[in-house]
Amino acid sequence: MAHAVLSASGSSRWLACTPSARLEEKEPEKTSSFAEEGTLAHSIGELMIRYNNNEFTKRTFNTRLNKFKKQELFTNDMLDYCSSYAEIVREKYLTAKKNTPDAQLIIEQKLDFSYFVPKGFGTGDALIIADNCIEVIDFKYGKGVEVSAVENSQMKLYGLGAIAEYDMLYDILEIRLTIVQPRLENISEFSMTVKGLRAWGDSIKPIAQKAFKGEGKFCVGLHCRFCKIKAKCKAYADEQMELAKYDFKQGPFLDDGDITNILNRVSDFKKWLKAVEDFALDQAVNHGHEYPGYKLVEDRSNRKYADQDKVLKALVEYGYEESILHKPKELLGITAMQKAIGKKTFEELLSELVIKPQGKPTLVPQSDKRPSWHSEDDAKKDFEGFIDKEINNLKKDVDPMDGYVLIGDLDDDLPF
Ligand code: SF4
Structure with missing residues (x-):
């Protein structure tokens, strides 16, 4: 799949830290099970929307779905989440059709926003065009962070691409940007006038030019989270090391202010240390790099049976009862069970049988949405x-x- 240097999904990063895009470009493409899971979910979601839209028969739908079901990352749970997404798109489309009978639903549309961002393009998961308005819907399968559509630069770039594509054909005045994130039950919507969106596009043009050339200043912030070069970025390291330079007040003990200051940075600091550690290990193992004072050794490993069947056979032949040689049967855990039987069936059959014991206390910032802990x-x-x-x-x-x-x-x- 082709990627734009200035991608819509990475825009929060290159808009804030303009040198990052060109530096990230030099890094090898790495995939993760999360990314592959997201790709599979998108394919299933697309299939469901196309079927809902009568683009093929039930038989074709089942044949295609069965192929997806054979993939390793497929779960019944995924089917439920994709179905929620497809249902939301369907409802939105039917609602649009009530007011505008010739409303259009367009799936997996390449959106070119290169008028504002050099060589910028992306893919809109679903677009609904009706009565002076285009709605761009983005399906997010991740559940790590709840993503808001409000002032979301990725969505705004998709919006600019949608206007560029359909402006000549329709009289579009408004753009609605919607994120559907079913695993967090999150549907976030944001609307803008086309005029306002174009003005925003104009305002980012010079920044995008700088980012395309790899110029500008490094800027550390929340956008660093998924930056490919975070582990070796000096600006990010400087920011993290600020903690070490923190000017503690006089006296033998840290006061509440000192501890709060440290707590504010614990999460990012731990993640950064882990990222640097992983980066150094990768360099040493895969590129033969040596760091002064460090060497590669074999880590401890646990013994395991070379062949479980042969172990069982040997013990039974020796005279042991097979029943004492196996672990007792164990139910799948809640998440694994939900994946195995699907969220809907899980809710129907087991919701009354699931309890949630009180969690251990954990210190979080006041802004956290969870209610305060009571023992x-x-x-x-x-x-x-x-x-x-x-x-x-x-x-x-x-x-x-x-x-x-x-x-x-x-x-x-x-x-x-
Ligand atoms: S990690 Fe460095 S290069 Fe990446 S976005 Fe942050 S400051 Fe920019």
């Missing part, structure tokens, strides 16, 4: 406090005539 003891105390409060209220407020009588041990006779 089970705290929860019990809160509940007891609530009960005491309610008893006092009852003592004060309950009318003896309204059917409730407080007798003996109050706790046993509460009307709830």
Whole structure:
């Protein structure tokens, strides 16, 4: 698959750090199971949308789907998520058709935004053109980070590509940018006028020119997360090493401010250290590079049976009962089970049978969406406090005539 140097998906990076794109270009293409999983999910999603759109028969659909099902990364779970995505596209298309009977649904469209970004292009997963408006829908199969469509540069570049493609044919005034991320139940939408989007395109033109030439200043930020050269980037290392230079206040102990400062950086710092370690190992193993004071050795490994069948045969022949030689049968874990039987079936059959024990406490920034942690003891105390409060209220407020009588041990006779 061809990649643009200034890709839409990498735009948050090259818009902020213009030298990054040309440096990343020199790195070897690496794929990951996550990327391959995403590609497979996109193919299945596309198949489902095309089938929903009556582009082929049920038989063709099943034949093609069965081929995807044979792929190693396929799971029933994936089928459910792709089906949610396809259903959302279908609903949006049907809604558009209600208002604009000749609305168009276009799948996997190459979007060329090179008028604004040198040699820039990408692929729109689904486009709906109706009544002065184009909606660009992007299917995200990842679940690591919830992605918002609001002011999202990747989506805006797709939008510019969509306008370039269809502006001559339709009178488009508005563009809607939608991200569907079914594994996080995230549907994020953002609308702009075509005029506003073009103005944004004009504003990034000089930045894109700089990025295409590999010029400009390095700039560290959240956009570094997926940068291919993060492990060897000096600007990123400088930023991380700032922690070491942190000017702690006088006195023998760190104060709360010092610890908060360190906590703020722990996550990125650990990831960076790991990235540098992985990079150095790759250089040493695959490129014979030597780092002063370090050498490659064989790591510890655990013993394992060379041939499980032969092991079993030897033990049974010796006289051991086969039943004591196997591990007890074990159910699949929740995630593996959900993958094996699909999310919908899992919900239907097992939702009542799944419990969620309290998680261990973990320190996160205040901005984290999760509610604050309470130990089970705290929860019990809160509940007891609530009960005491309610008893006092009852003592004060309950009318003896309204059917409730407080007798003996109050706790046993509460009307709830
Ligand atoms: S890691 Fe370095 S090159 Fe990559 S985006 Fe960050 S600052 Fe730029």
